[in-house]
Amino acid sequence: xxxxxxxxxxxxxxxxxxxxxxxxxxxxxxxxxxxxxxxxxxxxxxxxxxxxxxxxxxxxxxxxxxxxxxxxxxxxxxxxxxxxxxxxxxxxxxxxxxxxxxxxxxxxxxxxxxxxxxxxxxxxxxxxxxxxxxxxxxxxxxxxxxxxxxxxxxxxxxxxxxxxxxxxxxxxxxxxxxxxxxxxxxxxxxxxxxxxxxxxxxxxxxxxxxxxxxxxxxxxxxxxxxxxxxxxxxxxxxxxxxxxxxxxxxxxxxxxxxxxxxxxxxxxxxxxxxxxxxxxxxxxxxxxxxxxxxxxxxxxxxxxxxxxxxxxxxxxxxxxxxxxxxxxxxxxxxxxxxxxxxxxxxxxxxxxxxxxxxxxxxxxxxxxxxxx
Numbered sequence: 001x002x003x004x005x006x007x008x009x010x011x012x013x014x015x016x017x018x019x020x021x022x023x024x025x026x027x028x029x030x031x032x033x034x035x036x037x038x039x040x041x042x043x044x045x046x047x048x049x050x051x052x053x054x055x056x057x058x059x060x061x062x063x064x065x066x067x068x069x070x071x072x073x074x075x076x077x078x079x080x081x082x083x084x085x086x087x088x089x090x091x092x093x094x095x096x097x098x099x100x101x102x103x104x105x106x107x108x109x110x111x112x113x114x115x116x117x118x119x120x121x122x123x124x125x126x127x128x129x130x131x132x133x134x135x136x137x138x139x140x141x142x143x144x145x146x147x148x149x150x151x152x153x154x155x156x157x158x159x160x161x162x163x164x165x166x167x168x169x170x171x172x173x174x175x176x177x178x179x180x181x182x183x184x185x186x187x188x189x190x191x192x193x194x195x196x197x198x199x200x201x202x203x204x205x206x207x208x209x210x211x212x213x214x215x216x217x218x219x220x221x222x223x224x225x226x227x228x229x230x231x232x233x234x235x236x237x238x239x240x241x242x243x244x245x246x247x248x249x250x251x252x253x254x255x256x257x258x259x260x261x262x263x264x265x266x267x268x269x270x271x272x273x274x275x276x277x278x279x280x281x282x283x284x285x286x287x288x289x290x291x292x293x294x295x296x297x298x299x300x301x302x303x304x305x306x307x308x309x310x311x312x313x314x315x316x317x318x319x320x321x322x323x324x325x326x327x328x329x330x331x332x333x334x335x336x337x338x339x340x341x342x343x344x345x346x347x348x349x350x351x352x353x354x355x356x357x358x359x360x361x362x363x364x365x366x367x368x369x370x371x372x
Contacts, residue, residue, distance in 0.1 A: 008364055009039045009087060011114070014095040016061075017042065018050030019198075019254065021171065021279045022095040022121040027051035028174045029093075032355035038364070041087065043080070045096065050256055052177070058083060081111045089114040091144070091362055095121070101130035101139070108139045115144035117361070121171075122276035123153055123297045129161065136161050145361060149277035150298045167361065170302065172354035173282040173346060182259035182287045192224040192250075193325070194265040194289075196258055196280045199231030202273065206236055209271040212321045214243035217329060223266065224248045228255050262287040267310065267328050267335075271321065275299040285309055285346045290338040292324045309338050309345040 010033060014026040030040045030053045040055025047061025063079060065072050084092065092114045098104045108116070118140060120128045130136050140146050146166045148154040154168045193213075197204035206227055213225050225248060227236075233251045240249040255261060258280075262268060268284040270293035277299040284291050285303065291310035293300040294317075306312040311324040328335045347353070 007037070007039060008091075009041070009089045011041045011043055011084060011087070011089045011092045012055075012095065013043045013092060014045070015097065016044050016046040016048035017053055017057075018048045021276065022097075022119065024051055024279055025119075025121070025171050026093075026095045027053040028172050028351055029355065029358065030054045031174065032172070032351050032358075036355075036359070036364075041089070043083075077106075077111065084111060084113065091115050091117060093117045093119065095119050097127045098129070098139075099127055101132065101135045104130075104139050105135060108142065115362075116142075117145045117147055118143050119147045119149075120153060120157070120276075121149055123156075123274050124276075125153065125157060125160075129157070133161055141165070147361075150302055152298045153276070169357045169361065170349055170354060171277045171279055171282065172351040173279070173286050173349050174351045175286055176351075178259050178283060178286040181257050182263040184257060184260040186260050186264060188226075188261075188264065190222065190224050192226045192265055193218065193267055193269055194226045194228065194261055194284075195269050195271065196228045196262075197272070198229050199227070199233065199236060201231075204229070205271045205273055207239055208318055209269060209321075210236060210239045210245070210249060211243065212271070212318050212325065213249070213269075214240075214245045216322045216325045218325060219245045219248050221329065222248070223329065224250060226250045226252060226261060226265070228252050228258055228261060230254045259283060259287055262289050265289050267292055267325075267338075269321075269325065270294065270300060272296050273316070277302065282346055282349055285342040288339060288342045290328060290335065290342060292321070292328065294321065303346065303349070305341075305345060307334060307338065309342045311338075 012026050012030055014023050017023055017027055030042055034040050034054035041058055042053055042055055043058040045060050047059055060076050063076050092112050140163060146163055148168045149171055151168050154166055157163055157166055195209055199206050230253060240246040262284050267290040274297050281291050281303045291304055293304055295301050295312045295315045304310045304312045313324050314320045
């Protein structure tokens with residue numbers, strides 16, 4: 001796509017540029033947009049940067065003091081308002097969770113003056129939209145668009161709030177980054193499966209995963225389980241000890257490069273209670289690693305083609321989860337078939353293809369083609 005001569009400016013607003021799925025989408029889109037000649041400003045609330053990004057970084061976290069009192073919050077609000085006003089952005093794209101309704105109303109009405117796109121990255125829409133329909137309308141109905149990541153979330157919001165300006169664009173995967181970083185070496189000399197996510201809450205259900213793994217044939221075959229992520233692992237370690245598999249379960253903490261671990265895994269398991277559009281599934285498939293996942297709300301069913309690039313398991317059925325893990329170990333032909341089709345199955349989620357959908361949404365690049 002050839003962009004028009006006008007120099008577009010976009011502000012990407014996020015919670016941080018590390019760890020979170022929405023943060024990763026923001027970072028990837030900054031890379032894509034800058035390649036199109038768009039001027040990008042990344043504005044983050046917390047002083048936390050771990051992902052590669054392009055453009056200018058505006059770190060509001062550096063203005064935050066220990067007390068984080070009213071005066072300090074006001075200082076950051078005024079700074080943000082002045083910055084957005086002075087730069088005259090064509091678009092503001094907001095990737096943050098938005099749980100404080102009055103604060104978000106102030107931001108939407110008095111701070112965001114450019115065309116604004118709000119993104120919603122979870123099936124748990126209360127993290128983004130107030131339960132009060134009147135407040136939700138005040139915040140969202142003046143925006144350029146509200147964007148979800150799967151159609152099921154879009155339909156849920158339409159039904160509950162009757163939003164008109166809502167669309168769905170899936171999360172992208174940066175295949176070039178995955179290919180490069182997945183080839184880094186690791187010093188693990190045993191076969192393993194892998195799970196990734198934070199275990200500071202129960203959403204990922206690693207406790208249930210460990211039990212399913214303990215009931216599978218994998219420990220007997222000395223196929224280990226590696227879990228990447230942060231949180232309190234004491235309860236999970238106790239479950240492993242109580243089921244006599246402690247030596248086979250490894251907690252490696254948060255890893256800035258999970259791809260090198262995904263690449264060497266036999267397969268990845270997602271045992272979540274719910275999701276939005278779990279990037280980790282795309283990341284595993286991009287590493288040519290099949291995925292076993294609950295068909296939870298929402299996301300896995302959008303990416304996993306059952307017995308083509310992995311196994312989609314009846315939602316929250318632990319026995320079926322164990323059976324699926326056993327199946328990919330016992331049935332070598334099925335495993336190799338799934339592994340063969342991993343990468344080709346996600347080409348439509350590539351950063352370039354998803355980035356084009358964003359440009360179409362914003363009508364950037366249309367004028368020269370006469371389609372404005």
